[in-house]
Amino acid sequence: KQEVTQIPAALSVPEGENLVLNCSFTDSAIYNLQWFRQDPGKGLTSLLLIQSSQREQTSGRLNASLDKSSGRSTLYIAASQPGDSATYLCAVRETSGSRLTFGEGTQLTVNP
Amino acid sequence: ETGVTQTPRHLVMGMTNKKSLKCEQHLGHNAMYWYKQSAKKPLELMFVYSLEERVENNSVPSRFSPECPNSSHLFLHLHTLQPEDSALYLCASSQGYEGYEQYFGPGTRLTVT
Numbered sequence: 001k002q003e004v005t006q007i008p009a010a011l012s013v014p015e016g017e018n019l020v021l022n023c024s025f026t027d028s029a030i031y032n033l034q035w036f037r038q039d040p041g042k043g044l045t046s047l048l049l050i051q052s053s054q055r056e057q058t059s060g061r062l063n064a065s066l067d068k069s070s071g072r073s074t075l076y077i078a079a080s081q082p083g084d085s086a087t088y089l090c091a092v093r094e095t096s097g098s099r100l101t102f103g104e105g106t107q108l109t110v111n112p
Numbered sequence: 113e114t115g116v117t118q119t120p121r122h123l124v125m126g127m128t129n130k131k132s133l134k135c136e137q138h139l140g141h142n143a144m145y146w147y148k149q150s151a152k153k154p155l156e157l158m159f160v161y162s163l164e165e166r167v168e169n170n171s172v173p174s175r176f177s178p179e180c181p182n183s184s185h186l187f188l189h190l191h192t193l194q195p196e197d198s199a200l201y202l203c204a205s206s207q208g209y210e211g212y213e214q215y216f217g218p219g220t221r222l223t224v225t
Contacts, residue, residue, distance in 0.1 A: 004154070031211050043116075043202055044216040089155070093211060099168070100214065102154040 002027045006090055006103035013080055014111050021075040021106045023090030028068050034100070035064050035075050036089040044089065048075070080110045114138055116217035118203050124223045125193065133188040133220045135203030143209045144186040146178060149200040149219070161186060162209035193224045 003026045013019050023033070032051045036044040048057045048064040050073070056065040063076040077084060087107045091100040116137045125131050137144060146158040160168035161180040175197075177189040186203055200219045206212040 034213065036216075041200070041219075041221060043118075043218040044204075046213060046215065049213050091155075099157060099160075100155075104152070104154050 002030075002092060002094060002101045004090060004092055004101050004103035006088075006106050008106060009104065010107040010109075012109040012111065015080060015082060017080050017110075018076070018078050019080055019108070021077070021088050021090075021108070023073040023075070023103055025071045025073075025092045025101075027094070028071050029095050030068065031093045031095050033064075033066055033073050034091045034093070035062075035073075036091065038087045038089060038105070040086075047088075077108075080108075082110045082112050084108060084110050116203055116205055116215055118201075118217040118220050120220060121218065122221045122223075124225060125190070126225055127193060127195070129193075130189070130191040132190065133201055133203075133222075135186040135188075135217055137184055137186075137203075137205035137215070137217075139205055139207075139215060141205040141207050141215075142183055143206045143212070144180060144183075145204040145206075145214065146186065146188050147202040147204065147216075149202060151199075155202065159188075160209070167209060190222075193222075195224050198222055198224045 007022045034049045035047045050057045050066045061078040066073045087105040089105045091102045119134045143162045147155045158172045159178045164180045179187040202219045203217040204214040206214045
């Protein structure tokens, strides 16, 4: 059974700092991996989707990498801003079907 | 309206009530999903519909009953719920069933008293 772990569970940084969020998964036979952002009490916003054949994806100040063989992904946020404060969720999609297995998330606080 | 919408946004119900959650997607997608998000737990997939047919049902108690009348609408009918069913219920949609990116609605915060 696929399990997804996100470390750290919570992170607090000063504005302007570069930071890395980690995601690990137990079964490397994944189809793709998706990073989401969730604001308090709100739904999920998709940030980046990495296919299993890709090594990284970039969108603005965000860069996500994937190392399928080691079961790891990282989300790099450059020059963090208070508006980046949210919970960041990692989810992997298994090879068949559409099932997404989520981690518990990393709660990020960027202090002005 | 754009994207995925959910109503109501907040719902408080007693254990003997019957209520329904509604989800509508305006993206032209063919697959829709219900997820449950409880405090301190990862999101749990509850149901998946593809082309209006249920393709996944993940051991969800029968007090939750989904309905997908067409590819744009998804309902979750609730009856005789328990306090532990209090959670954020999220709807999502995707272009197809296998491997496509999922787009989420804002969720319905359900409290069972």
